[in-house]
Amino acid sequence: MSDDAKNPDLPRRSFIRLIGKWTVVAGALSVGVETMKHLPTAAASESIISRYPPQGPVPGYNWLDHHWAFAVDATRCIGCLRCVEACKIENDVPFNPYNTRTWVERYVYLDGEKEPHVDSIDDPRDIAAAGTRMNYRFADLYEGQKVDQAFFIPKLCNHCTNPTCVEVCPTGASYQTPDGVVLIDKTYCIGCRYCVQACPYGARYFNEQTNTADKCTWCYHRITKGMKTACVEACPTHARKIGDLKDPNSDVSVFIRENRVQVLKPEMGNQPNVFYVGLNKDVC
């Protein structure tokens, strides 16, 4: 005995099929209408072109005219950490010794030892010397010990030509601009920390205030206005320089021309854009 025989007016199966068909049709119609609303119209595409010209989205700044680079003369660094403090204030970086966009490391070779002792502001002894999370200083370690060689190395994001952090970002929150700066779109970052792991220089950290990855931007809000970065402004010994490689007379172009510069970990293939004088083989 069939179902139709039981319910001659509107059989159950036919009813369900009918409802299903109409649901699909109605859904497709509403989706289609909504999609039409989102399709770019002629007026909308015009405003996109005016808001996002090839010269870049920053008003009054042409990113095709610049290629930023950074230079560090490590022989001039006195380890005063003014750069770290300046950066933290300028860029709203959390005031603790562990989260920094730029930092300074101290390499000390004691007499008769082959491996260097390395410390930075996150070393417990240096934290004790500073006494507060608002202040950073290098403690007077190694007192009375015979030191063969010792120096400071300032570090920051290398804004690599081949950035691994951008490579691994699953959302497009990390990106590279045509003027050679690697930036983070904090509204688009999902905080997966994959980029923090991927950076061979340890330049990224996880910002627990914003719940996003964070790193040096070379003060993009300053260099696009013709200013120097906060750390370069703060450095009392001119150990740090920011400049435009497309300008042959910029601080960095002159520095690279006049010195035999090196980069950190060239074997990684990242092609860093922070150029150093005064490294040695153990600095990485």
Next chain:
Amino acid sequence: MPKHIVRLIMLLAAIVVVYFVGRAFLTPKSFYVYGHFRGASPREIASIKPTFLDPTAFKESEPAIYATWSTGIHKVVPCQDCHVGAVHEGAKGPIPRGPFPKSSLELCTQCHQKIVARPGFQPQINVALHAHGLQCVTCHNPHSPTETPFGKPLFTTSTLASAQGNLAAGQKLSAQCAACHGAKGVSTGPAFPNLACQSKAYLVTALTEFQKGTRSNPIMSGVAKGLSNADKLNLATYFSSQKCGGK
């Protein structure tokens, strides 16, 4: 075509439609304009207001200090390195030091404490031996540290440093200093600075300033009044020739 294959094809088609519709809704407008990122993001980052100011911003509001600073050896140190609060009123984050640093002894030694790895060109002090627990600004003008806080040159190398006083006369005179500063210039308590191995030029300058009243101290202002120029030089010669820490 069998029914189950048709259903499979329809399901796949539905998934493809949902994917494209979802992408059209969820992708920001400026995404892919310049590449695999939101095109508006660089503009947002570039629109942050810079808070660090160039020192020339204070040329008009602080003309006297600006003149001292810009002619002294500290002209390489921009204002914000010490006066953080003054320069960062717009800063969102916490400000480590107010407009006026609380302790110059703590602040100045960030750059000038003698520590391993600090390169030789940087002037460095052994804090315990040099400062005797005093604040740096007691003797140095922070805006131009080769001058005293009263605008006098701290090290008048030309005359004072080369002038030789009488060592024996100085030792005789030093009897009146011994009660506080010690017979050999090593002080009897933390309230009194050590004078042993202190710069001769500095000692003469300090005594002169106590005499003139540009520097004042209830005890020293009285003691210094009765000293002649020769006395000051003799005393300074005696104390500067004593060994640091009396050893």
